[in-house]
Amino acid sequence: MNSRPDTVVILAAGQGTRMKSAAAKVLAPLCGQTMLAWVLDQALALGPKRVIVVVGHQADEVRRVVGTHAGKAQIECVVQEPQSGTGHALQVCLPALGADPGRVVVLYGDMPLLTHAALERLCASQADSGGGAALLTCEPQNPRGFGRIVRSKSGEVARIVEEKDASAEIKALREVNLGVYCFAGPDLVALLPGLTNDNVQREFYLTDVVEKLVAKSRRVLAVLLEDESQAIGVNTLAHLAEARRALQLRILERHLLAGVYIEDPHTTFIDHDVEIGVGTTIHPCSVIQAGVKIGARCEIGPFAMLRGGSVLHDGAAIGNFVEVNRSRIGAKSKAKHLAYLGDATLGERVNIGAGTIFANYDGQTKSPCAVGDGAFVGSGSILVAPVTVGQGATLGAGAVVTRNSEVPAGEVWVGVPARALRSKSNGPKP
Ligand code: UD1
Ligand code: CA
Numbered sequence: 001m002n003s004r005p006d007t008v009v010i011l012a013a014g015q016g017t018r019m020k021s022a023a024a025k026v027l028a029p030l031c032g033q034t035m036l037a038w039v040l041d042q043a044l045a046l047g048p049k050r051v052i053v054v055v056g057h058q059a060d061e062v063r064r065v066v067g068t069h070a071g072k073a074q075i076e077c078v079v080q081e082p083q084s085g086t087g088h089a090l091q092v093c094l095p096a097l098g099a100d101p102g103r104v105v106v107l108y109g110d111m112p113l114l115t116h117a118a119l120e121r122l123c124a125s126q127a128d129s130g131g132g133a134a135l136l137t138c139e140p141q142n143p144r145g146f147g148r149i150v151r152s153k154s155g156e157v158a159r160i161v162e163e164k165d166a167s168a169e170i171k172a173l174r175e176v177n178l179g180v181y182c183f184a185g186p187d188l189v190a191l192l193p194g195l196t197n198d199n200v201q202r203e204f205y206l207t208d209v210v211e212k213l214v215a216k217s218r219r220v221l222a223v224l225l226e227d228e229s230q231a232i233g234v235n236t237l238a239h240l241a242e243a244r245r246a247l248q249l250r251i252l253e254r255h256l257l258a259g260v261y262i263e264d265p266h267t268t269f270i271d272h273d274v275e276i277g278v279g280t281t282i283h284p285c286s287v288i289q290a291g292v293k294i295g296a297r298c299e300i301g302p303f304a305m306l307r308g309g310s311v312l313h314d315g316a317a318i319g320n321f322v323e324v325n326r327s328r329i330g331a332k333s334k335a336k337h338l339a340y341l342g343d344a345t346l347g348e349r350v351n352i353g354a355g356t357i358f359a360n361y362d363g364q365t366k367s368p369c370a371v372g373d374g375a376f377v378g379s380g381s382i383l384v385a386p387v388t389v390g391q392g393a394t395l396g397a398g399a400v401v402t403r404n405s406e407v408p409a410g411e412v413w414v415g416v417p418a419r420a421l422r423s424k425s426n427g428p429k430p
Pocket of ligand 2: 110
């Protein structure tokens with residue numbers, strides 16, 4: 001049976017007071033993209049016709065994240081002002097939802113670890129419920145702050161009670177609500193206007209829809225997740241660090257299984273959206289940011305920093321305390337010690353000596369440098385961009401190549417400022 005949702009609604013309007021930060025919680029960074037971007041990816045992977053994001057706190061910044069996301073054409077934003085609870089967030093979507101929004105999945109913007117498989121199980125369960133609803137649950141070691149699932153004597157889901165409203169007896173229940181639901185659209189739309197804010201937080205709770213569905217004799221099925229790492233809801237910066245770690249392990253495992261040897265996963269940081277070829281080794285304490293592409297049989301680190309926009313071709317080596325930023329490193333080229341390569345384009349088999357700096361920023365603008373195939377850049381050189389170094393050229397140790405210099409192919413340049421080294425015959429050295 002087709003269980004694809006028609007509409008996904010993502011709640012992203014809250015400030016996240018428990019983060020103790022001025023920025024909206026859903027904008028928090030996680031392995032190279034915002035927490036919201038991870039949730040947008042979850043939503044789009046389900047293949048819905050439309051995605052609605054409820055924005056409020058820092059609405060303009062949140063809209064900007066939505067506006068730059070792949071698949072943005074399907075995503076629309078609805079403003080919730082003020083933010084009076086998760087149920088209220090859906091109430092403000094009512095005009096956008098219309099009378100029948102089809103099958104509706106609701107995701108909270110602070111649950112970035114849910115897997116596609118879990119969300120597919122949720123939708124399949126709703127499809128099996130005979131017109132009812134489904135929600136994801138878990139039995140975590142520590143139910144910190146989650147709503148508790150209350151079941152009837154016959155074991156059916158009866159209602160959800162928020163921790164702040166719960167008696168000691170209800171707090172002792174182990175099954176919690178992960179805040180992910182799949183509803184039949186017409187039921188959801190019909191029940192939302194009837195929510196009340198008769199609770200400790202004086203908020204309109206989306207969770208109260210569950211009891212109302214049951215009162216209408218609809219079944220609400222719970223899909224229990226075994227994997228606790230999916231249940232990390234980010235309410236504090238400590239939770240954010242936990243979520244980052246869990247996402248990081250998933251990313252590292254994907255590369256390990258694809259034939260990338262990551263020597264020490266505990267000290268290796270690799271963002272999402274990084275490509276690494278088979279047979280490449282990543283030594284400890286290396287940081288690889290989103291958008292980096294690394295070929296096969298490369299060697300990275302230890303203590304290397306590869307920043308966005310960098311491309312390393314097959315067999316390149318970037319060693320300890322080397323930073324590569326928006327640069328292209330040709331096949332078998334090496335920068336093995338203590339160097340900064342910014343806005344650089346290196347050909348093949350280039351050697352960059354220890355301590356070399358590509359001075360790409362003059363305080364106002366950034367300029368590029370290009371180094372041709374087989375060139376040798378001696379230790380401690382500084383290339384004040386823009387500079388070009390021709391194929392097979394050599395810079396002597398400590399050379400400072402000034403702005404707009406063009407070192408011809410095969411020449412040897414030395415000194416400060418660097419100039420062609422003359423041999424006795426007064427011609428350039430071979
Ligand atoms: C919510 C659930 C709780 C569940 C938990 C799982 C309710 C009432 N409670 O609690 O049962 O165990 O999530 O993670 O739903 N938001 C808005 N507008 C608002 C309020 C919140 O868009 O007016 C957004 C927030 O930005 C956030 C999400 O909804 O992304 C969840 O809000 P939060 O306040 O974190 O809910 P919890 O207290 O965690
Ligand atoms: Ca939460």
